[in-house]
Amino acid sequence: MSEQDSVQEHDENQLITLRREKLAAIREQGVAFPNDFKPENNAADLEAAYGDKDKEWLAENPARVRVAGRIMLKRVMGKASFITISDSTGRLQLYVQLAALGEELYESFKGWDSGDIIGASGVMFKTNKGELSVKLDELRLLTKSLRPLPEKFHGLTDHEQRYRQRYLDLIMSDETRATFKMRSKIVAYIRNYFMQRDFMEVETPMLQVIPGGATARPFETHHNALDIDMYLRIAPELYLKRLVVGGFDRVFEINRNFRNEGLSTRHNPEFTMIEFYQAYATYHDLMDTTEELFRGLANDVYGNTTVEYQGLTFDFDKPFVRMTMKESIMHYNKDIEAADLETEYRARLVAEKLGVHLKESFGLGKIITELFDEIVEENLNDPTFITEYPAEVSPLARRSDSDPFVTDRFEFFIGGREIGNGFSELNDAEDQAERFHKQVAEKDGGDDEAMHFDEDYIHALEYGMPPTAGEGIGIDRLVMLFTDAASIRDVILFPHMKPQA
């Protein structure tokens, strides 16, 4: 038995068998899957055009329309019926009468099922209860649906099934459709924002020989013809900066990164980021840009600068909080004083007291960052920039002129989660080479998230990169904020799931 046979046999039930029989009968009668019907109207436009007209007006001004969609509800009342169809813009009620369609078609229609896709034309009218509807004089079955839809009132509630069979979730749930329409608008807004500011959109390699630009475990793959191992990119950063070296002063890329880590409500192995780079700018400029971008998104896409997220409220109208990493640690733990963060010895004592787990190899910079992750991050509800990240955890960022221990870097938090990361770029090729060497040493020491030495990138920097600032923003987490989604899986059309048994 072939795999297909066994799958089908296992999967068939009475309902599907009957629908297959209905389809077989339709095949007998001619073209079962016609493709010559062209709708000219959709539910949303009709509602906008005629929703506020009354019954009399519609009777006196007959409007002919032509629509297509999927049957969601069907109410047969003897010689007349109502069906509710769904198209890409919304729902619409159609009135189907035996007298208007004839005995033969009406009898066939009574055998059609929810889920079937139909085309129809007729005139607009309003029912006695005031619902805008179409009184049909033409009705065609365009696609027979073989599988029964979920229950019409509750829809599909099982999260697992909604993620695994997103098409079904989209058929059944207006909220799901709205979420992904919002996602599309957000991406379009961001793209437009940068285009209008003279940024150029580019595409850089997703298949890389040296995975760089972030500290993360990559996915490994193999190029057969070249017989070399390759990696799916963990970030586009180093390629985008090569473009700045090349003279493209403002570039951005919106695309997927891949990180070989676990699945959770906050992590999908492939996720979407925008990274943008601007020559002759600093991280201070980017913080201003970020504030402006988010305020615009809230206003223009979300429709309000006050955003509700999972019971929290964020006001994007207020100036965003800005504080240094050390300040934030002291702010959220009053027992810690500045001197505790000056030496590795004292910082380790503090971490130990707070139960923060540290590796032997951690230097002061990593210890401070670890303290920040443990006691500060989750508290950063209001939009907040944290600045002065230690150089030890920022191998691609420019050192601060006033304190070489830290970099000209910020991360951006909303709702206790990191949304973005930006810095003045390290354009000192010699410093960059040293930092890569340190990363390689850590890699050799067993840290499989540490960076490789990218010789060609150093080469590029040696030709000279103008002073530049760059930033990455996680699109998925951003969409979560504006759609009030609890899980990253709610904002990714096809999130990764463990294979089923």
Place this chain on the structure above:
RNA sequence: GGGGCGUUAGCUCAGUCGGUAGAGCAGUUGACUUUUAAUCAAUUGGUCGAGCGUUCGAAUCGCUCACGCCCCA
């Protein structure tokens, strides 16, 4: 990695003390020309996530596993 909860008809869910499977929707048949989760009557439909065990007997109790959700690391 650890803990808790869940998995029963296509979908949404019940299932008592362990006694052999239930409802609503969907489907089928019939009635019904302004319904809207249409209504009314009748009716079909089950690998109770998988496996092992306890028992005269397991959806139910125990163990293992799979997948999902939540919490913790």
